[in-house]
Amino acid sequence: MENSLPGHGTHSHRRTSSLGSLSDHASKENGRRTSTDERNDRPPVPTLLGYEIMEERAKFTVYKILVRRAPDESWVIFRRYTDFIRLNDKLKEMFPKLRLSLPPKRRFKDNYNMNFLEERQVGLQAFLQNLVTQKDMTKSDVVRGFLCLDDPPGPFDSLEESKAYCETLEEMNHRLQRELQDKQREIQSLRRILEDRDLQISGLEKSKK
Numbered sequence: 051m052e053n054s055l056p057g058h059g060t061h062s063h064r065r066t067s068s069l070g071s072l073s074d075h076a077s078k079e080n081g082r083r084t085s086t087d088e089r090n091d092r093p094p095v096p097t098l099l100g101y102e103i104m105e106e107r108a109k110f111t112v113y114k115i116l117v118r119r120a121p122d123e124s125w126v127i128f129r130r131y132t133d134f135i136r137l138n139d140k141l142k143e144m145f146p147k148l149r150l151s152l153p154p155k156r157r158f159k160d161n162y163n164m165n166f167l168e169e170r171q172v173g174l175q176a177f178l179q180n181l182v183t184q185k186d187m188t189k190s191d192v193v194r195g196f197l198c199l200d201d202p203p204g205p206f207d208s209l210e211e212s213k214a215y216c217e218t219l220e221e222m223n224h225r226l227q228r229e230l231q232d233k234q235r236e237i238q239s240l241r242r243i244l245e246d247r248d249l250q251i252s253g254l255e256k257s258k259k
Contacts, residue, residue: 092119094199097117098115098116098174102114109162113128114127115129115197117199148184148187153172153173153174
């Protein structure tokens with residue numbers, strides 16, 4: 051605390067400085083808020099990575115979904131087919147004019163057949179892709195809760211999520227390695243084509259001499 055009161059000029063100067071710093075602070079806060087709002091307004095990109103058949107108290111299948119909101123922000127969630135049904139039922143009530151297509155239920159047959167599960171996975175991925183193209187739906191609480199947009203799980207919130215996160219990184223690594231190998235093969239093929247053309251050009255030039 052200061053021992054003496056400042057003069058009028060000094061007081062005015064300090065007040066201006068204080069207002070300036072407050073303005074700067076507000077600008078920074080607005081900038082951060084705008085950046086956060088922009089990030090939250092981006093449509094999420096859910097990708098169905100696969101499924102796992104669980105056998106704890108009862109046998110059931112869970113689907114592993116990678117939710118990506120930005121290049122540096124993604125997380126993994128697990129959902130059962132019944133979770134998709136409940137979500138779709140709520141969306142029908144909230145948005146009666148909009149319709150999303152879910153893969154149908156399978157009755158009196160093996161629900162754990164690999165071909166069936168892979169077909170259902172494709173259908174659920176199509177459902178998610180159609181879902182995130184509907185802005186009003188994506189902003190609804192039920193969708194935000196389903197995709198954990200407001201409270202994304204950390205990669206190590208549980209042993210299962212930790213395992214899923216590691217598996218996701220491995221899958222991404224394998225995919226990138228395959229893409230790199232494909233590119234390298236393309237480059238080698240182009241090099242061979244160029245070498246063949248160089249030989250043809252060289253042969254034509256020699257024949258002209």
